[in-house]
Amino acid sequence: MKEKIMQIVTKYDADRTRLMDILLDIHDMQGYVDDENIEVLAEALGMSEAEVNETISFYHFFTKTPRGKFTVYLNNSITAVLRGRDAVKSAFEVACGTKFGAVSEDGLFGLFDTSCIGMNDQGPAAIINDRIFTNLTVYRVKELIKGLKEGKKLNELVYESNGDGNNADKDMQSMVQNNIRKGMFLLNKDYNKYEILKEDLSKHSPEEIIQIIEDSNLRGRGGAGFPTGLKWRFGRRVDGEHRIIICNADEGEPGTFKDRVMLTEYPDLVFEGMVVAAYATGADIGLLYLRYEYKYMLKFLNRVLDEMREHNLLGNKILGIKDFDFDIRIQLGAGAYVCGEESALIESLEGKRGEPRDKPPFPVERGYLGYPTIVNNVETLASAVKIVKYGAEWYKGFGTKDSLGTKLLSVSGDCRFPGIYEVEWGTSIREVIEMCGADDVQAIQVGGPSGVLIGVKDVDNLGATDLMKWYKPSGMMVAQKIYDRKLSYSDLPTGGSIIIFNNSRDLLREVVMNFMDFFIEESCGSCSTCRNLPFVMKQKLEKILDGHGVRQDIDDLLNWGKIIKVSRCGLGQTAANPILSSILNFRGLYEKDVKAMTDFDNIFDIEKSVDAANKYLGRKTEFHHN
């Protein structure tokens, strides 16, 4: 075993910054990394065992103990729950003969929960040994597990139903469906690959390219909306031996799956975007950080890169342009929502725990391995290609004044046509609802759990007293009012996740609780606010839902929600949003359950709490009140 591990280490030149790849390869080989392996790794990489352990323990898909010959990771995002996840989960447990969080006695099956895997439009879905199984039902689970027990191979169980488009490609062969419902210019089959690179790029100087992007007002599509042209200009200005372009394909916000579709159908467009960015900024190293959940695309994507190398669109002297050397490597993640945050992503790329860095310095100043680094979202890079092709003026024909262009929406939840919709910025919520065929809408989660359960005003700008001003007794009244709000950076900014809930859903018990579980699971643990507050806030919510809440509990939630804003990264700062925005827009649901007449209620039961010690000591529980 030691030899095999040393072979892997040698493959990566014993470079400790490639620890992610080394660990991924070892997992491919044997499914886990144990203490013995860690000892070997630490010595070979010149690290301490604790450092290797640190990285392993951070990521969901790394493990120190075997997780079964077949490892099932069943997605637990809210839409999966709405589509019958609980029954599917039980079916797995019965069929495999083990509970979730454990491995069956024969070592054949390991069952584990996992956060959103980007299949919200076709859930419940599971990853079994890196393959995606969508639209799971009780019947399908029985069939799958029976097949595996009979010795069928995983791909035999997939091939019966390949997905559409490139999902059926020989290097992908996945049953995932694209569900493209509406395309404009990003999702557009008229696209001629490499045309822009071969014909348009050399017509412009790098400075001109940056100018075009700046003129177009393109803003980052990951959610934060930073002006892309400005980021490129900063990156170009900073001196460095190398400059890095990173494409962030770690879409972990529950409910988002647009990058999956872009990379499946238009990977060339995304890679072209990276080449354009590299040309404009003078970068020589390209990295695409692909979330582990999308590992099934890896072979396919690498083939696209090879093809581009054959066309001299990657490598040395690209298109014969002097000094334009640039190549792209795909780095797999290993399951961590916070790695979508750009500085955490860079830490992960360097083989470390994906904990966000303190800023400044920003990545454009000192990023990957200390070099100036530009991190762009998949959709941003694809948009940049179209802008260079058709010009900034053309681009300004789409969207609203402050939000130009189009946005890919990942729509899921209670609607007839979940999937990807490319819409102009400025599209109203009413239009989205009509587009996807949603009836009887109670609430809409815009921007995923870290976004808002929408209502009259964003919670971020408001203090607790201000919140009172916006108090409306009925959630529905508020929800009706918001239909005319528009998706845009000034009104409803979003990374594109739209989850719809109809009136049969229990917003607090089902939705908000699910989102809080997500944040508790995904906190990196670095800041005490984000590590602890979501946990105690969820307890407080449970107390209210159990009928033990008092008004003070609602005020506590609002006040504690403000404290969490001191967390270092966006994940931490928004981790209380499910509770805050549901209080803001659906306060009636909270007040319904709290006791108005008393100012204190606890769930403490003294008889219960002395029981364990008394039993052990062999004494009776007796109270002698004076």
Place this chain on the structure above:
Amino acid sequence: MSKKVIATTSLAGCFGCHMSFLDIDERILDLVELVEFNKSPIDDIKVFTKPVDIGIIEGGCCNSENIEILKSFRENCKVLVSLGECAIMGGLPALRNGIPIEECLAEAYLDGPTVGENKEGILPNDPELPMLLDKVYPCHEIVKIDYFLPGCAPDADLIWNALVALVTGNEMDLPYEVIKFD
């Protein structure tokens, strides 16, 4: 104006908060002018003899007696203050909260290296003894607490400033130094 009445107690604490209280030094003379003590270790009054304005609680709750005393404080005091880490969070005693109570008792009375002579394995189960709770609870999980004064132990000035504010009804003086812990 009649003097405000104060009561204090130490539940599952170490009396460190009370010691810190005494660090108000000569201001104790001013204190006597401001307030009158009722049930408190400071004057050794064991039971409440009149309604109390301000009750100060040190320590969390680890047994049934703590619960009983805390509830009697709530019944007899208009305002309750949790003083110090243990009252607010459970503090050091709450370190046992992650360990089942059975294991704690076994370690303390049967298996621990310092158990020594307890060859018969006698366990403390006399009915006179308070009953142990499954874990250590902060006071606000048992009764409503009105104010919290953090620290381990809270700075004497913090306690003094809080008391003066409560007694006089003025806003509390909270300079950075009194809530800076290290």
